[in-house]
Amino acid sequence: MMELLSKYVEFKNGKKRPISKGIIPVYGGNGILDYTNTANMQSGVVIGHVGVYCGSVFLVREECWVSDNAIKAMCKENMDLGYLYYLLSSLHLNERRIGTSQPLLTQNILNNIEVEIPELAIQKKISSTLELLDEKIKLNNEINNNLEQQAKTLFKSWFVDFEPFDESFVDSPIGTKIPHSLQMVQIGSLSHILETGKRPKGGAVATGVPSIGAENVKRLGEVNFASAKYIPVEFAQKMDKGKVHGYELMLYKDGGKPGTFIPHFSMFGEGFPYDDFYINEHVFKLDFGDKGFNEFCYFYLQTDYPYNWLANNGGKAAVPGINQQDVNSIWIYHPDNPIVKEYCKWVQPIFTTILRNCSQNVKLSQLRDALLPKLMSGELDVSDIEI
Numbered sequence: 001m002m003e004l005l006s007k008y009v010e011f012k013n014g015k016k017r018p019i020s021k022g023i024i025p026v027y028g029g030n031g032i033l034d035y036t037n038t039a040n041m042q043s044g045v046v047i048g049h050v051g052v053y054c055g056s057v058f059l060v061r062e063e064c065w066v067s068d069n070a071i072k073a074m075c076k077e078n079m080d081l082g083y084l085y086y087l088l089s090s091l092h093l094n095e096r097r098i099g100t101s102q103p104l105l106t107q108n109i110l111n112n113i114e115v116e117i118p119e120l121a122i123q124k125k126i127s128s129t130l131e132l133l134d135e136k137i138k139l140n141n142e143i144n145n146n147l148e149q150q151a152k153t154l155f156k157s158w159f160v161d162f163e164p165f166d167e168s169f170v171d172s173p174i175g176t177k178i179p180h181s182l183q184m185v186q187i188g189s190l191s192h193i194l195e196t197g198k199r200p201k202g203g204a205v206a207t208g209v210p211s212i213g214a215e216n217v218k219r220l221g222e223v224n225f226a227s228a229k230y231i232p233v234e235f236a237q238k239m240d241k242g243k244v245h246g247y248e249l250m251l252y253k254d255g256g257k258p259g260t261f262i263p264h265f266s267m268f269g270e271g272f273p274y275d276d277f278y279i280n281e282h283v284f285k286l287d288f289g290d291k292g293f294n295e296f297c298y299f300y301l302q303t304d305y306p307y308n309w310l311a312n313n314g315g316k317a318a319v320p321g322i323n324q325q326d327v328n329s330i331w332i333y334h335p336d337n338p339i340v341k342e343y344c345k346w347v348q349p350i351f352t353t354i355l356r357n358c359s360q361n362v363k364l365s366q367l368r369d370a371l372l373p374k375l376m377s378g379e380l381d382v383s384d385i386e387i
Contacts, residue, residue, distance in 0.1 A: 006111035008079040013049065013107065014066035015040055027060065028067045029053030039063035045073040045085050047093065047105065054103040055094030059085040071107065078120050082127030087115065090376045118378070125382040126375045133368040140357040144221050151350045155299040155343065164339055173331045174305045182337055188328030190335070193287040196253060197242020197279040204229035209236040210277035212244070217252045217266045217283055220298065220351075221358045223273040231278065242278045244268055247291040247351070249298055251284040254314070254321025261314025261321060265301055267294070270355035272362060284327060292344025293335045295351050306330050 017026045022037025029048030042063050048056035049071045061081065066072045073088065075081050091113065097103040117123070157163045165179035172178040187194075199211055208230035216223045236243075246269030256262060268277075279285055288294055300306060313326045333340050374380040 002114045002116050004111065005113040005115050008076050008117055009084060009110075010072075010074045010076055011047075011107045011110045012072045012074070014046075014068050014070045014072060017065055017067045024063060024065060025060075026065045026067055027058060028069045029056050031058060033067060036065050039065055041066050041072045041074065043081060044075065045081070045088055047071040047073055047088065047110070049106075050102065050104050052103075054097045054105050055092070057085060057088045057093065071105065071110065073110070079117070080120060080123040080127055082131055083123035086127055086130050086372060087117075087376060090372050091115075116378075122383060129375065129382060130368055130371065133364050133371075137361045137364050137368075140361050141221075144354045144357050147350050147354055148220060151295075151347050152299055152302075154346070155296075158339060158343055159300065159333065160303060176305070182339075183334040184331045185334050186328065187286075187330050187332055190288060190332075192289070193248075193285065194324055194327055195241045195285055196281045196283060197239065197285075198281045199229070199231055200235045205232055206230065208232045210274045211280050212250075212268075212273075212277060212283060213280045214252050214255045214264075214282035216273075217250045217264050219264065220267055221272075221354055222266065225273070225362075229280075236278060239278060242280070242285065244277055244279060244285065246270065246355075247294055248285045248287040249294045249301075250279070251286060251301075251310075251322070251327065253282050253284045254317075254319060255282060256314075256320040258318075258320065259315055261311055261317070263301070263307055263310040263314065263322075265298055267298055267351065268355070270352065270359050272355050272358040282321075284322075284324075286327065288335065290335065290344065291351070292348045293340075295347045296335075296340065296344050297332065300332060301330075306332070 017034060018036045018038055020037045022035055024036050024039050025032045026034040026036050027046040029051065030053045041060070043061050046058040046060055046064075046066055047070060048054050050069050053069075059082070073084065075084055093105060094103075096109055096113070097105045098109070118126075162179055162182075165182065167179050167181060169177040170180045173184050178184070197211065204211060209232075211229045211231045212223075213227075213229060215227055247267060250266040250268065252262075252264035286294070286297065288297070301310070309330060310322055310326060314320050314322045335341070335344070371380065375382065
């Protein structure tokens with residue numbers, strides 16, 4: 001039987017966030033914004049209320065402060081919190097908004113949504129089933145963050161603090177002192193591929209071969225599938241540049257506000273984010289033909305000298321961005337150095353594990369998203385499932 005959502009859920013607008021600082025998270029329409037020392041919700045679902053994040057949903061099982069650009073959704077009797085979160089996720093709330101220039105989702109809209117709610121025991125089985133998938137995704141992300149931090153920490157120890165080098169230091173081309181055995185060369189003097197891809201005239205199409213743009217070169221393991229773009233299969237087959245084979249270093253090439261360029265780097269592979277895909281003209285693919293040295297370069301380019309070099313050069317352009325000369329001019333430690341080689345060998349299984357976890361997360365997310373509407377509609381019966 002269809003019933004109003006308001007029978008099971010209490011909706012309230014959030015309030016302007018406090019100035020005070022603390023450990024209690026402050027939620028807005030795009031997730032955690034800050035931390036404070038007071039709460040206005042003990043647990044519930046946070047819903048984006050206004051703007052670009054209108055209709056977003058976040059499950060919160062702890063006390064928090066919900067800001068004035070979000071709505072609190074709290075369970076009444078006979079409503080499971082986990083089920084409420086997945087129910088709201090399945091309702092495509094962003095499509096129920098009003099307004100054009102400033103999208104808005106109101107309590108009135110939410111209260112008057114009609115739904116069919118199963119008994120509490122069934123709700124809990126549905127939420128438990130979906131939570132198993134989300135918990136595995138969360139665990140993989142935690143493992144990946146830990147592994148990347150380990151690799152970054154060791155890189156800093158060896159190639160910023162130079163702890164393994166028990167030798168004299170000499171002047172370097174970048175104006176710092178480095179171990180005399182750690183030779184520096186410009187990227188342009190090393191054998192490498194540096195190229196972009198492209199999209200056809202008229203831009204991306206609705207289906208075809210995935211094409212990654214600068215918006216998805218943020219950091220290792222991060223891709224926004226909602227922004228997916230495609231190029232025609234025939235167009236991709238004729239391209240001689242821009243295909244991603246895996247473990248190449250991706251550089252954010254151009255974009256941003258005039259006068260400001262913020263470098264970003266990423267790496268794809270092991271079927272993440274797609275088995276077969278290309279980059280567009282706003283992304284550089286840098287490949288030294290050596291997975292380990294590409295991974296070394298991922299961390300190296302985030303250190304002060306190369307990062308600032310790219311930021312400064314990119315910010316000078318009329319349209320913020322870097323060119324091939326900017327990249328080829330960067331000084332880097334020679335890949336033949338024994339300690340560089342040792343790091344490259346050590347870091348390879350780290351990146352492989354991270355990328356395989358990312359690939360698994362894509363499959364788990366697809367499974368969850370396929371199950372969600374079927375479980376919510378009752379098409380899949382979970383009454384006999386033991387969780």
